[in-house]
Amino acid sequence: MADKTTNGSSLKMKLKKVKMPPAKSKPDVSDLIGERLRNFYDDVAKQPIPDRFLDLLSQLQAASTPNKKT
Amino acid sequence: MVISTQFHDDLLAAIPSLRAFGLSLTARGDRADDLVQETLMKAWKYHGSFTAGTNMKAWLYTILRNEFYTQLRKRKREVEDADGVYSNKVAVHAEQDGHLDMADFTIALAKLPEDQREAIVLVGASGFSYEEAAEICGCAVGTIKSRVNRARNRLTELLQIEAPTVASLSAQTTLARRA
Numbered sequence: 560m561a562d563k564t565t566n567g568s569s570l571k572m573k574l575k576k577v578k579m580p581p582a583k584s585k586p587d588v589s590d591l592i593g594e595r596l597r598n599f600y601d602d603v604a605k606q607p608i609p610d611r612f613l614d615l616l617s618q619l620q621a622a623s624t625p626n627k628k629t
Numbered sequence: 630m631v632i633s634t635q636f637h638d639d640l641l642a643a644i645p646s647l648r649a650f651g652l653s654l655t656a657r658g659d660r661a662d663d664l665v666q667e668t669l670m671k672a673w674k675y676h677g678s679f680t681a682g683t684n685m686k687a688w689l690y691t692i693l694r695n696e697f698y699t700q701l702r703k704r705k706r707e708v709e710d711a712d713g714v715y716s717n718k719v720a721v722h723a724e725q726d727g728h729l730d731m732a733d734f735t736i737a738l739a740k741l742p743e744d745q746r747e748a749i750v751l752v753g754a755s756g757f758s759y760e761e762a763a764e765i766c767g768c769a770v771g772t773i774k775s776r777v778n779r780a781r782n783r784l785t786e787l788l789q790i791e792a793p794t795v796a797s798l799s800a801q802t803t804l805a806r807r808a
Contacts, residue, residue: 592784593753599734600754603649603661612644615666616637619673623632 632676640669643689646755650690653750654697656739664700668693684761691765694747701743737787741780748776749784 647668651661671692672679679688738746744766751762752773759777763770 604645
């Protein structure tokens, strides 16, 4: 691949460029298992947020907001 | 203490995926939502330890995961679950909680050891990189990678997914060439 004039160090750099994964490597779960896993997960994740959590967050916020208003 | 609206909104936005992560860990809807509830309360309480601008999703997943292991340890102390009993319970709940076609996947997932289960879910469904998953689980990136591989192999085995046969592959190739 590399032509004969390429010296060792630049060849190394070339290899490094090709082989180094990006800072955040993308996982390869593109197969059937990955698909079923995502279906399972997204099935829950796309459900509307249950009231108990909406109530909880309102309560927490109410409790942490100072009563006096400007 | 004053907590920003942004923090509140970010928590709200994270709930759906936290529920999904909780369900993958517990395989039971009721326990999953209890974990989410606990996570939201802890996040609110310790919001001061969260650095704005950093990965809030990862922070919340870490809290939920810690809570899961705390509860798991408690439960294991209380009842030593005989082999198979757990899987049976999961099967019943999976059928109650979701579609039937989803049930066999949930059961297969529940049969994985916890460390493999969380690894494949974080990386394969929650959208985290290997590096982030390692951060959440407090282990090395290489460890996450090998757990994901083992999880995938085991799931393939459990779900008895057959590799495409040579015949069907060559048929596909023929069709692709014609197209």
